[in-house]
Amino acid sequence: MTKPVTVNMIILAAQRPGKVDPLAIAHEVSHKCLIPIAGKPLIVHVLETASRHPAVGAVRISIEPSAFAEMHPLVDYLNDAGGGIECTASADNLADSVLEAMTQLSDGPTIITTADNALLTSDAIDAMIAILTGDADVALAMAPKSAVLKTHPDGQRRFYKFSDDHYSNCNLYGLSGHEALSAAEIFRGGGQFAKKAGRIIESFGLINLLLLRSGWISLPSAMARISKRIGLTITPVVLPDGRNAIDVDNERSYRIVSGLLGQTAD
Template sequence: MQTNIIVLAAQRPGTIDPLAIGHDVSHKCLIPIAGEPLIAHVLETLSKHPAVGDICISIEAQAFPDIDVVLAQLDGDTGRIRCVPSTYNLADSVIAALAQMDDGPVIITTADNALLTADAIEAMVQILKGDTDVALALAPKAAVLKAHPDGQRRFYKFSDDQYSNCNLYGLSGHDALTAAEIFRGGGQFAKKAGRIIDSFGLINLLLLRSGWISLPAAMARISKRIGLTITPVVLADGRNAIDVDNDRSYRIVADLLGQTAT
């Protein structure tokens, strides 16, 4: 069974990303970087992986024509790639995209994840073949800093190491949809203690913030709390944790993409 993909490319309702404004495009995913629109780098990596099935781009319907232009310029078979209308929050956008796919494992990533590697996809595909409900990709701090010393400034501290989120998530199938509720209401989840307490419990929150618990132990506690098995996938390539968030990270990703091309 192949693994389907959801690429989150929509903007927060009522906002236009500063990078999009600076590059005179409607969406951040369309800004040019290393000779191609940002989302093109993500789609090319995904579409070339043999384990990937359908690819759904979750974006506002008015942006569909712009995405069609991007698809027309991609190499290879783009017949498996299609747009689905996004909604007002991440959870419902994921659910709307899943409704357009056959049941089975799904990987969720973002359109600004231009340094996504084939090895990262493969690691997620393999873990979703096991007993896990939810997979979460992370990169150790040393690996991220090795990729670029200023590539990422936010790390989550555990007793075994510090990690950065790679904007790469996996669901074993539609039965794991309840995990999407964690993201309801949009981003910045990690900064909103009330939502973490509701989902993970106060004790788990304190342990996570204290750094007194290892990454595997933390995921085991959270799994027990929400009734889903969450498995961390630690990626050795720190590039996977560096996405395009602002002018600084745009320059870093452009530089790393240039190095890859050469």
């Protein structure tokens, strides 16, 4: 009899040091993850999807300790329904926040996402688990441009060009276990990694950077080249549901996600 798979989950919910997100200010809350959307705080949509998934065990919310008191009522409510959710102190950057959260979790497959990923689907978690329980050290979820635009014509404006298609990042990542933790370095300095050529050259190499930016290489081939460079097997997870690539970044995307959540509830 096959033993059921259990995965950990980390939800990144902290703000940039010294800054309050403009959406949080507009909605008069301390953190973007607490803005109300479709009748619930933003992060609750992510937490509900995670806690209801049969394969998700421990869940860690990475956020500033100063926000723990605001998070506890939400966490207690969801844990009463059987969730294994706890808050953990975030660090000054995403890489160290992931590293800190991982130290509190048992070794094994871990999925990482963000608190604004309100449209995260159970099928996306299934797809990540399938890859992480195979040969991959790192899983990276992407959605094809056509799938994103089918979901909403203005759902995402930034796509990465590869020779096989255009893709959007889904803010959904996976590590096979503690041995793959070095991959967390791609988060260092925040979410602007793809915009900072110096860090890409240092990590991936100049030729890989040129190939990535030219669009002359397919997504699987690009990940294979980067895997060889960093010594970890990075596998792209192409999600056919474009909702997974639409998160809450600003007032425009807030309205889009709010409408899509309303459709899901119908």
